[in-house]
Amino acid sequence: MNAMQDHPKPHPEARNYGAFQNEIYRRGMFENVLPTVTTDPNKLEDRAKREMNAKSYAYVAGGAGERATMDANRLAFRQWKLVPRMLRDTTHRDMRVTLFGKTHDSPLLIAPVGVQRIFHEDKETGVAEIAAELGIPYIMSTAASSTIEEIAQASGDGKRWYQLYWPHDDEVTVSLLQRAKKNGFEVLVVTLDTWALSWRPWDLDGAYVPFVKGIGDQTGFSDPVFRRKFKEKYGCEIEQDVLHAALEWQKDVFSGRAHTWDQLELLKKNWDGPIVLKGIQHPEDALKAAEAGIDGIIVSNHGGRQLDGAIGSLEMLPEIVEAVGLKLTVLFDSGIRTGVDVIKALCLGAKGVLIGRPWVYGLGIAGKQGAKDVLKGILADLDQSMGLAGIKDIQGCDKAMMRRVQYGADRHSSN
Numbered sequence: 001m002n003a004m005q006d007h008p009k010p011h012p013e014a015r016n017y018g019a020f021q022n023e024i025y026r027r028g029m030f031e032n033v034l035p036t037v038t039t040d041p042n043k044l045e046d047r048a049k050r051e052m053n054a055k056s057y058a059y060v061a062g063g064a065g066e067r068a069t070m071d072a073n074r075l076a077f078r079q080w081k082l083v084p085r086m087l088r089d090t091t092h093r094d095m096r097v098t099l100f101g102k103t104h105d106s107p108l109l110i111a112p113v114g115v116q117r118i119f120h121e122d123k124e125t126g127v128a129e130i131a132a133e134l135g136i137p138y139i140m141s142t143a144a145s146s147t148i149e150e151i152a153q154a155s156g157d158g159k160r161w162y163q164l165y166w167p168h169d170d171e172v173t174v175s176l177l178q179r180a181k182k183n184g185f186e187v188l189v190v191t192l193d194t195w196a197l198s199w200r201p202w203d204l205d206g207a208y209v210p211f212v213k214g215i216g217d218q219t220g221f222s223d224p225v226f227r228r229k230f231k232e233k234y235g236c237e238i239e240q241d242v243l244h245a246a247l248e249w250q251k252d253v254f255s256g257r258a259h260t261w262d263q264l265e266l267l268k269k270n271w272d273g274p275i276v277l278k279g280i281q282h283p284e285d286a287l288k289a290a291e292a293g294i295d296g297i298i299v300s301n302h303g304g305r306q307l308d309g310a311i312g313s314l315e316m317l318p319e320i321v322e323a324v325g326l327k328l329t330v331l332f333d334s335g336i337r338t339g340v341d342v343i344k345a346l347c348l349g350a351k352g353v354l355i356g357r358p359w360v361y362g363l364g365i366a367g368k369q370g371a372k373d374v375l376k377g378i379l380a381d382l383d384q385s386m387g388l389a390g391i392k393d394i395q396g397c398d399k400a401m402m403r404r405v406q407y408g409a410d411r412h413s414s415n
């Protein structure tokens with residue numbers, strides 16, 4: 001038998017994300033070039049703290065209250081363990097997933113993150129560019145510091161979704177949806193858990209709110225309907241009175257007034273495409289989403305940035321998948337730091353996962369290249385670890401490969 005011929009072949013359409021590992025060793029050993037950003041998930045936050053300005057760092061690394069929900073997110077990952085399988089043909093992995101009828105190269109999505117200009121001047125447009133290069137859908141935040149049109153242009157042929165912070169002015173809401181649709185954003189993500197900002201001590205102690213200074217208001221400031229209404233009320237352009245424009249925009253979007261289930265009709269009527277609700281934690285809310293004719297949900301507690309004392313997001317994933325897994329596309333975020341964490345969320349039933357803080361730290365440390373390298377690291381770890389666990393493709397991720405253990409407190413090691 002010819003061993004060369006029998007060597008397993010990769011699927012022609014599957015990307016080889018695992019190659020990043022060899023690339024790092026080769027560049028280090030032969031070209032004396034080390035990775036731009038640490039590959040150690042436990043050092044990343046500490047490195048970001050050293051490299052970034054204090055307020056921007058506090059904004060991304062901080063959470064609600066005493067950060068108990070952030071801890072709970074991590075602890076949940078530590079307490080679920082993988083049980084690997086051997087002697088399986090997992091030489092080449094296929095990480096492709098299909099979400100809402102579209103095939104993606106991996107199960108990763110870029111979580112919507114606002115005000116990216118405070119982390120690096122590469123901001124949203126830079127991150128949208130590298131996301132497209134990596135084949136990861138970019139979810140744009142309504143609180144972006146670049147406009148819908150600028151991000152669409154930077155994303156080019158890349159896949160993009162639009163995250164709505166839902167204004168109370170319906171005319172403005174419809175205008176945002178129309179702009180997003182016109183600019184190629186395919187899926188609407190509606191964030192439900194941030195209709196008011198939580199108690200965030202790290203930002204409170206520095207009295208830091210970037211959007212009152214007009215950073216992160218670019219979606220609103222560039223909106224024709226919002227601009228017209230501002231001019232009617234104040235008799236001037238936004239650029240002549242940024243403070244009031246920022247206050248008006250914030251009042252509309254983070255008013256401290258929640259929307260209710262019946263109001264989803266407006267979004268359904270004005271969005272031709274899949275709608276996903278972000279911030280679902282209770283199985284009954286997941287069922288209500290299904291009843292409301294919604295297409296998907298993101299099981300998320302906003303990375304522990306909203307309700308402190310809330311349960312770790314991963315804790316709720318199995319129950320929610322049990323309740324609606326056959327009716328809705330269930331996505332997950334909050335607390336993912338490694339490729340192995342991605343495998344765990346997929347084994348517990350998520351069809352895709354959003355990554356938040358890790359790439360923001362990369363962005364803060366080394367701009368878009370830093371964000372790209374962090375994501376490449378997570379993808380390479382995911383690829384290699386799937387193989388070692390005995391999983392060939394995403395469909396092979398299965399709860400039967402996991403056990404819950406009682407030990408495993410989180411480790412906040414920094415060196």
Ligand SMILES: Cc1cc2nc3c(=O)[nH]c(=O)nc-3n(C[C@H](O)[C@H](O)[C@H](O)COP(=O)(O)O)c2cc1C
Nearest residue numbers: 060111112113114141143191302303334335356357
């Ligand atoms: C700096 C920062 C800004 C964020 N801005 C938004 C936002 O504008 N819209 C939104 O839906 N979620 C926002 N999130 C939440 C993320 O989309 C995501 O739910 C969370 O970061 C996931 O948790 P992780 O950071 O542990 O991965 C933000 C998170 C961070 C860290």
Ligand SMILES: O=C(O)C(=O)c1ccccc1
Nearest residue numbers: 114115143194211216305
């Ligand atoms: O900080 C956040 O978590 C967030 O969602 C947000 C809210 C308003 C503006 C920017 C980001």
